[in-house]
Amino acid sequence: MQCPQCHQQVDDGEGFCWNCGARLQQEQPMADATRVAGMTTPPPAAAVPPAPSAPGAAETSVLPPAPAPVYGAQEPAYDPSMYEETVAGPIVGTSSVVPPAVPIGDATAPTGAAVPPPAMPPMTPPNGDGGGKKPKSNRGLIITLIVLVVIMLAAIGFWIWQSAHANDTAEPQDSSSQQQTADDTSSDDADDSDDKSDADAKDKKDDKDKKKDAKCTATPDVDVDDLTANGDSLVATLSLTAKSCETGSYAEPNIEITVKNDDGDVIAAAVYDFSKRPITFEDGEASTQIAFNSRQHWQPADEISSPTNAKVIWQTNQKGEGKASGDVSGALGGASIDTSDNERYAQLALKRQLNDDASQTSQFYSDYTTQLSSKKYNMNINGKAWKYTDIYEQFLKLHYKHPNAILIWAADYYNYTKHGHAADYYVILSGETFSRADDATAWCSANGYAAEDCVAVDLE
Numbered sequence: 387m388q389c390p391q392c393h394q395q396v397d398d399g400e401g402f403c404w405n406c407g408a409r410l411q412q413e414q415p416m417a418d419a420t421r422v423a424g425m426t427t428p429p430p431a432a433a434v435p436p437a438p439s440a441p442g443a444a445e446t447s448v449l450p451p452a453p454a455p456v457y458g459a460q461e462p463a464y465d466p467s468m469y470e471e472t473v474a475g476p477i478v479g480t481s482s483v484v485p486p487a488v489p490i491g492d493a494t495a496p497t498g499a500a501v502p503p504p505a506m507p508p509m510t511p512p513n514g515d516g517g518g519k520k521p522k523s524n525r526g527l528i529i530t531l532i533v534l535v536v537i538m539l540a541a542i543g544f545w546i547w548q549s550a551h552a553n554d555t556a557e558p559q560d561s562s563s564q565q566q567t568a569d570d571t572s573s574d575d576a577d578d579s580d581d582k583s584d585a586d587a588k589d590k591k592d593d594k595d596k597k598k599d600a601k602c603t604a605t606p607d608v609d610v611d612d613l614t615a616n617g618d619s620l621v622a623t624l625s626l627t628a629k630s631c632e633t634g635s636y637a638e639p640n641i642e643i644t645v646k647n648d649d650g651d652v653i654a655a656a657v658y659d660f661s662k663r664p665i666t667f668e669d670g671e672a673s674t675q676i677a678f679n680s681r682q683h684w685q686p687a688d689e690i691s692s693p694t695n696a697k698v699i700w701q702t703n704q705k706g707e708g709k710a711s712g713d714v715s716g717a718l719g720g721a722s723i724d725t726s727d728n729e730r731y732a733q734l735a736l737k738r739q740l741n742d743d744a745s746q747t748s749q750f751y752s753d754y755t756t757q758l759s760s761k762k763y764n765m766n767i768n769g770k771a772w773k774y775t776d777i778y779e780q781f782l783k784l785h786y787k788h789p790n791a792i793l794i795w796a797a798d799y800y801n802y803t804k805h806g807h808a809a810d811y812y813v814i815l816s817g818e819t820f821s822r823a824d825d826a827t828a829w830c831s832a833n834g835y836a837a838e839d840c841v842a843v844d845l846e
């Protein structure tokens with residue numbers, strides 16, 4: 387007979403296709419008459435790719451032996467130059483400007499500079515001598531001058547301190563009026579710092595007015611706030627910082643956004659067009675949501691251990707493949723990345739998924755579960771060759787439908803290899819646990835799977 391999935395010739399009486407792991411229908415190893423009432427109604431349309439209606443001729447035997455996945459062969463390679471390191475905006479740094487030396491030449495000492503000097507030089511006025519002495523007029527004048535100089539230095543110290551904190555405090559100009567005289571009489575370059583704060587304040591105001599609709603093109607610094615599933619999509623909530631954007635809108639097209647989990651694996655990537663829906667910055671900060679469809683992300687949302695530790699790579703001038711995916715509940719959809727890159731991430735994800743899920747298979751040595759799919763790389767079903775992206779997508783969709791669903795490599799399990807076959811294909815199990823095969827079979831029909839798509843299995 388022929389396998390309904392891959393059309394391979396198989397021996398009569400086999401339970402599974404040796405080539406692709408599909409269930410062979412004529413054999414009913416688990417079936418018996420003890421079905422639960424109500425489970426005998428014909429199941430609705432299958433959610434898994436349907437079996438081909440018209441088995442083709444001998445074309446199937448030319449399927450090349452698909453290579454077992456090359457695990458870990460390639461690491462995603464990024465051109466580091468593509469990654470634009472975010473550069474601090476021009477506003478940063480003014481608060482730490484230290485003013486140049488202040489000329490003290492003919493500056494008149496401010497009369498009311500009684501403020502405690504934080505940067506007071508370790509000089510104390512020699513005025514500790516009671517006052518009983520009658521100083522010579524010369525000496526008196528010198529002491530007076532020294533006192534004046536000290537007071538002036540104190541005022542300058544305070545003024546430096548004040549300038550340094552001008553941007554941090556709400557009222558940068560209040561106390562500087564005390565030094566108005568000194569400021570006015572000193573040369574222009576002494577006022578750099580004050581001028582700068584003045585200019586900053588003015589710039590800020592101007593920017594707010596003129597940049598409200600201004601385009602911002604700076605590459606933002608991005609943090610991940612959340613990664614959650616929405617249907618079959620992964621929705622990322624991002625916090626963006628771009629100080630130079632101030633209050634403007636980011637509307638760049640062709641932005642490739644790549645997400646890595648905290649193990650450094652690429653788990654999502656797509657290309658977005660923000661000209662369709664610009665990101666609005668407010669004081670250099672913004673928040674946005676983007677969606678990765680089921681072919682653009684490679685880890686189920688519920689298995690991403692610490693979403694806020696995920697890293698985002700933001701690349702400009704990237705080209706997407708085909709049309710952008712639709713938005714998902716307000717999260718911007720994107721176009722897929724280059725097909726070969728996409729395939730590589732899917733292949734690596736399949737490898738990781740097999741590793742992650744291997745620990746969960748032991749329970750099915752004693753209990754039953756249900757097999758929802760088996761797919762061999764590059765196998766042809768109804769004219770479509772199944773690639774890694776297709777296989778991982780099917781796993782994701784089934785996992786979102788059945789949160790316990792796991793992926794296994796058939797060759798690792800005796801029940802697929804016991805007849806001497808290579809069993810080089812992926813199998814998706816529902817992960818549901820049944821003590822009896824009947825219950826497993828009943829679960830298949832209760833969940834709407836056709837008999838050829840869903841079958842009770844116990845691993846060996």
Ligand SMILES: [Zn+2]
Pocket residue numbers: 389390391392393394403404405406407408
């Ligand atoms: Zn087959």
